[in-house]
Amino acid sequence: MSDNNALLKVxxxxxxxxxxxxxxxxxxxxxxxxxxxxxxxxxxxxxxxxGESGCGKSTAGRAILQLHKPTSGRVFFEGKDLTLSxxxxxxxxxxxxxxxxxxxxxxxxxxxxVAKIVGEPLVIHxxxxxxxxxxxxxxxxxxxxxxxxxxxxxRFPHEFSGGQRQRIGIARAFSxxxxxxxxxxxxxxxxxxxxxxxxxxxxxxQEQLGVAYLFIAHDMSMVKHISHRIVVMYLGKVMELTERNxxxxxxxxxxxxxxxxxxxxxxxxxxxxxxxxxxKGDPPSPANPPSGCVFHTRCPLTEERCITAEPEFRExxxxxxxxxxLADERGSSKLL
Amino acid sequence: xxKILEVKNLVTKFYTLDGVVNAVNGVSFDLEEGETLAIVxxxxxxxxxxMMSLLGLIPxxxxxxxxxxxxxxxxxxxxxxxxxELRDVRGGQIxxxxxxxxxxxxxxxxxxxQISETLTxxxxxxxxxxREHTLKLLAQVGIxxxxxxxxxxxxxxxxxxxxxxxxxxxxxxxxxxxxxxxPTTALDVTVQAQIVELFKQLRxxxxxxxxxxxxxxGVVAGIADRALVxxxxxxxxxxxxxxxxxxxxxxxxxxxxxxxxxLDDKEAKRLVSIKGTPPDLLxxxxxxxxxxxxxxxxxxxxxxxxxxxxxxxxxxxxxFYDLKQGGPRDV
Numbered sequence: 100m101s102d103n104n105a106l107l108k109v110x111x112x113x114x115x116x117x118x119x120x121x122x123x124x125x126x127x128x129x130x131x132x133x134x135x136x137x138x139x140x141x142x143x144x145x146x147x148x149x150g151e152s153g154c155g156k157s158t159a160g161r162a163i164l165q166l167h168k169p170t171s172g173r174v175f176f177e178g179k180d181l182t183l184s185x186x187x188x189x190x191x192x193x194x195x196x197x198x199x200x201x202x203x204x205x206x207x208x209x210x211x212x213v214a215k216i217v218g219e220p221l222v223i224h225x226x227x228x229x230x231x232x233x234x235x236x237x238x239x240x241x242x243x244x245x246x247x248x249x250x251x252x253x254r255f256p257h258e259f260s261g262g263q264r265q266r267i268g269i270a271r272a273f274s275x276x277x278x279x280x281x282x283x284x285x286x287x288x289x290x291x292x293x294x295x296x297x298x299x300x301x302x303x304x305q306e307q308l309g310v311a312y313l314f315i316a317h318d319m320s321m322v323k324h325i326s327h328r329i330v331v332m333y334l335g336k337v338m339e340l341t342e343r344n345x346x347x348x349x350x351x352x353x354x355x356x357x358x359x360x361x362x363x364x365x366x367x368x369x370x371x372x373x374x375x376x377x378x379k380g381d382p383p384s385p386a387n388p389p390s391g392c393v394f395h396t397r398c399p400l401t402e403e404r405c406i407t408a409e410p411e412f413r414e415x416x417x418x419x420x421x422x423x424x425l426a427d428e429r430g431s432s433k434l435l
Numbered sequence: 436x437x438k439i440l441e442v443k444n445l446v447t448k449f450y451t452l453d454g455v456v457n458a459v460n461g462v463s464f465d466l467e468e469g470e471t472l473a474i475v476x477x478x479x480x481x482x483x484x485x486m487m488s489l490l491g492l493i494p495x496x497x498x499x500x501x502x503x504x505x506x507x508x509x510x511x512x513x514x515x516x517x518x519x520e521l522r523d524v525r526g527g528q529i530x531x532x533x534x535x536x537x538x539x540x541x542x543x544x545x546x547x548x549q550i551s552e553t554l555t556x557x558x559x560x561x562x563x564x565x566r567e568h569t570l571k572l573l574a575q576v577g578i579x580x581x582x583x584x585x586x587x588x589x590x591x592x593x594x595x596x597x598x599x600x601x602x603x604x605x606x607x608x609x610x611x612x613x614x615x616x617x618p619t620t621a622l623d624v625t626v627q628a629q630i631v632e633l634f635k636q637l638r639x640x641x642x643x644x645x646x647x648x649x650x651x652x653g654v655v656a657g658i659a660d661r662a663l664v665x666x667x668x669x670x671x672x673x674x675x676x677x678x679x680x681x682x683x684x685x686x687x688x689x690x691x692x693x694x695x696x697x698l699d700d701k702e703a704k705r706l707v708s709i710k711g712t713p714p715d716l717l718x719x720x721x722x723x724x725x726x727x728x729x730x731x732x733x734x735x736x737x738x739x740x741x742x743x744x745x746x747x748x749x750x751x752x753x754x755f756y757d758l759k760q761g762g763p764r765d766v
Contacts, residue, residue, distance in 0.1 A: 150622035260712045290477040291650065295694035295708035302705075317624065320653070324696030324703050347698060361628035363653035365695050367676040370657040377632055378625040381593040 105139035105175075107163070107279055110138050114155075114162040118386060130386045132158040134335035135172070137412065142278065143359040145305065145312040147320055147326030147343070150359070151382055155335040156315045159280040163313070165189050165198055178280070178412035194224050203264035207256040214238050214252035217270045218333060224275060245300060261294035265385050266300065269296035273304065281313045286321065298325055303329045319362045323347060329420075331355050334393040335385050337412060341419040351415060351426040353398050361381035376434045392424065400425055439611055439644050440466040440489075445503035447481075447488045450496060458484040460668040460724075462503075463743070466612065471645040472640065473659035473676075475652060475691075481668035482648050486614055489513055490529065491521040498702045508611065527557040530605030534617035536597035540589040546600045547573075547585030553607040572603040573638075577633060595626035602633065606641060616648045621650050631658055652695060656680060661749070664688050667714045667724025670743060674750040684752040684759070686729050724753070731756040733763060 115134050120127035133155040138147045161167045163174050163182050166396045174181045175195060181189060197220075199204040207216055218238045220229045227234040237250035245266040256264055267286060271282050282301070286294040302325065305312065316322050322329060329346050331339045331354065339352040350356045360375040380397050383389055389396045395405040404424050413423040425432040447459040458695040459481040461646060464470050476482040487493050489505050491513070505513040513524065525531070533539045542584040543547060548570055560568065566585070573581035577609040583758035589597055596620060605613050615634070619627040631654060649655060655662055656676060663673040664685065672685040683689045693707025711728040723741050735755050743751040744766055 151625065218667045262712060290713065291652070291691055291694050292477060292709040293712070295706035296710075299706055299708050319624065320696045320698045323698060324700070324706070343703075345699065357625060359698065361624045362698050363631075363651075363657050364696070364697055364699055365656050365680065365692065367656040367680055369661075371700070377628050377629070379629075381595050381626060382623070 104141075106144075106177065107143045107171075107313075108175040109139065109163060110137050112159070112162055112174060112176075113170045114158050114167055114257075115170045116151060126350070128386060131335045131384055131388055133162055133169075134388070135386075136182070136327040136330075136332070136335075137279075137339045138330055138337065138340055140279070140311050143305065143309040143311055145314055145326045147322035148313060148332060149317060149322045149329060150332035153334075153382055153385055155385065156330040156332050157283050158230060160198070160283050160313060161382075162196060164281055164324070166198075194220070195277050196279045197270055197272040197275065197277040199265075199272045199280060199282045199285045203261055203268055204256075204288075204289055206268055207264055209256050211255070212252065213242070213254055213267055214254070214360070216256070217241055217274055219251070219356060220271060220274045226275075237274070238270075241274055244304070247297075249394045261289050262294075262296055264291060265293075265297050268303070269297075269300065273310075276308070277310060279311045279313070281315070283315045285314075287316065287318070292323070301325070309338065319358060326414045331358065334382060334388050336393055337392065337420070337422060339419075339421050339423075341416075342373040345416075345419055351419070351421045351432050352423050353400055353425075353432055353434055354392075354394050360435075369377070376433055382404050392422070397430045400432065437468055437552075438465045439508060440487075441504075441506040443504040443506070445485060445488055445505070446501040447498060447503075449498050454715045455719070455721055458498075458668055458716060459488065462665070462668070462670055464663050464673060466644050466646060468611075469642055470661065471647060471659045473655040473662040474646060474648045474665060475650065475662055475751070476657055476665035476687070477650055477713060479667075479716060480665040482665050484618055484668075485665075486531075486646065486648055488526055490531065490614070492514070493538055493652060495764060502756060514630065523557070526553055526604070527608045528611050530608070530610035530613045532598070532601050532605050532613065532615040532618045533666050536594060536601045536621070537589065538548065539601050540597060542589055545586050545588055547587075550600070550603050550607055553569050553604050557608045563621050568607075569603075572607055573600075575606075575637075576600070576603045577592045577629075578603075593626075594622055594630060595694050598622065598626075598630055598766055599633065602630075602637070606637060608763070609641065610643060612646065614646045617650070618647070618650070627654070634658060654678075662673070664691070665672055667720065668716065668725045669720070669724055669740070670751075670753060671725065672750075672752045672754075673743070674747070674752075678747060678750050682747075682750075682759075684750065685725075685754050686731050686756065686758065687725050689758065690728075723753075725754075729756075730756065731758070735763065 114133040115131050117126045118128040138435050146155050162169045168387050194246040222229045238252055242249045247266055286297050323343055327345050328342050330337055333354050339355045357376050357378040378397055391407050392405045392410050395401045410422045410424045414420050423432050445461050445462045449456040462485050463656050474482045489499050507513050548571040554560045554565040570581040576583050578599055585647045619630050659676050661675050662679050664671045666687050672688050690709040709728050713726045726736040741753040741755050745751050755764050
């Protein structure tokens with residue numbers, strides 16, 4: 100799926116946040132939240148992005164949409180380089196790239212009615228007039244699309260449960276018929292039974308409307324469920340990128356293998372017998388990342404070269420990219 | 436095996452300005468010696484309030500334990516103890532681990548002092564003895580360089596390490612029961628696996644019973660012997676884990692399991708979603724709390740609260756519909 104007509108192309112994207120310190124608040128360092136990531140997303144595809152807290156996955160999503168100005172690197176959307184575009188040019192492209200946020204409580208204005216929340220993007224982009232019949236019809240249509248009764252459009256966010264609020268957030272993201280949506284942990288704040296409702300809805304909408312998702316989450320099982328391909332991040336870098344089943348059947352990076360092994364499978368008989376590899380320690384701070392391969396401090400296979408040289412992010416099999424010195428056809432990077 | 440804890444018909448309510456919140460509406464369960472029991476439920480299912488009621492940690496007012504008995508170790512009813520007596524039990528015979536280790540630990544005391552305090556308070560150890568024992572505990576929960584770490588403050592520890600400290604406090608006085616309330620929810624998945632592994636080891640070496648409260652059916656699969664699924668402040672189903680996962684008898688359990696994607700699934704099947712939202716606890720319970728969301732509900736489900744019905748060995752379910760036979764249950 101990775102060819103030249105990709106919808107979105109990310110090349111060596113970096114986002115560093117300065118650390119101010121000392122008496123005059125001088126810049127004394129940088130948090131390397133996203134430190135050189137590359138991938139692309141095809142039309143209608145779901146690319147999953149997983150990693151533990153602090154790996155830079157949310158920052159990556161925001162940097163792609165230019166909500167954070169990237170430190171360096173390039174982001175092409177339909178062939179146009181967003182990092183070189185003016186804010187007006189980006190504004191013109193906004194209807195095509197939208198975002199769904201994690202916290203359905205913080206992202207809806209409590210003083211706006213559902214009709215205003217869902218309809219506002221259409222008004223801002225000058226497609227419809229506030230208060231028009233046309234806008235009301237479109238909002239009703241959108242609410243219907245996300246499985247909510249259009250009569251709710253006069254209500255306010257506090258009258259809804261978490262799952263319903265997330266539906267409102269999804270309706271808003273879809274109001275401008277986007278081609279691409281960054282979904283930043285859209286289901287983490289929801290209960291299990293509600294998560295399934297929202298995930299099913301997102302899949303249905305993709306099927307109907309052909310939108311592409313960057314689905315950011317820390318829940319491996321859910322990412323695997325919804326994605327076509329998956330990017331594994333650790334400390335601001337991409338460790339592995341491949342097709343969903345390959346990532347679980349033949350993971351090459353030791354970090355991916357240990358992540359897979361740490362995720363419980365909800366079947367006791369299987370879970371008790373599973374051979375698992377448990378990683379030691381915690382992820383290091385992105386303000387002071389380790390030398391060479393950023394994973395070397397926790398990796399059981401670390402060699403001399405892992406400490407001194409940063410591994411190249413290379414294609415081992417067609418479409419299967421890994422950033423590990425040891426990864427090869429013979430399985431030298433396998434843990435178990 | 437003998438029972439170490441017996442909870443009978445616990446009812447806890449909160450009297451708030453919005454009305455009476457019916458948080459726990461009659462929960463009964465036993466805990467066997469050496470057993471790990473998981474209490475599983477979504478937010479508002481009453482799982483945490485149940486635990487806090489047993490330990491006398493419900494703020495009163497607005498909370499009130501309306502009825503129930505909690506028999507610990509065959510003699511004491513915990514609900515009848517005075518606050519001072521309860522304090523001896525808490526942290527002594529019953530240890531606990533909460534979800535968020537940063538708010539559990541005191542930020543201005545060293546972690547060594549916090550663990551030693553439990554020992555001097557409950558075991559009457561001298562400061563020196565407590566220090567010796569604390570160093571052993573730190574090693575036991577997998578904290579490297581105990582001598583050095585004794586003098587560290589909580590902010591110097593990562594989330595996983597802090598949770599290890601909280602576990603060290605919980606096991607300090609050789610408790611008979613450890614109650615863990617979502618102990619891994621705030622942690623990353625690789626750290627979660629470390630903590631689960633630590634619990635498994637400790638359970639072997641200390642011969643302790645564990646109540647593990649969680650919303651995550653995945654974690655439960657690896658650690659629990661039995662699981663109690665709660666819904667709307669009531670037990671929905673209780674069974675040994677193999678039975679529960681492979682032969683769920685309550686439509687809610689069935690739905691929950693279907694809503695979970697599995698890492699070992701080859702094909703992405705469509706997830707089963709349970710329609711609707713969890714019940715409003717302000718409405719007093721007059722029928723099955725799951726009836727609104729249940730696709731099998733029939734008239735009886737709207738008239739009575741289903742009692743726990745035994746359907747197999749150690750397997751009980753509170754449902755009037757027989758999933759196996761595909762029709763109303765004959766009780």
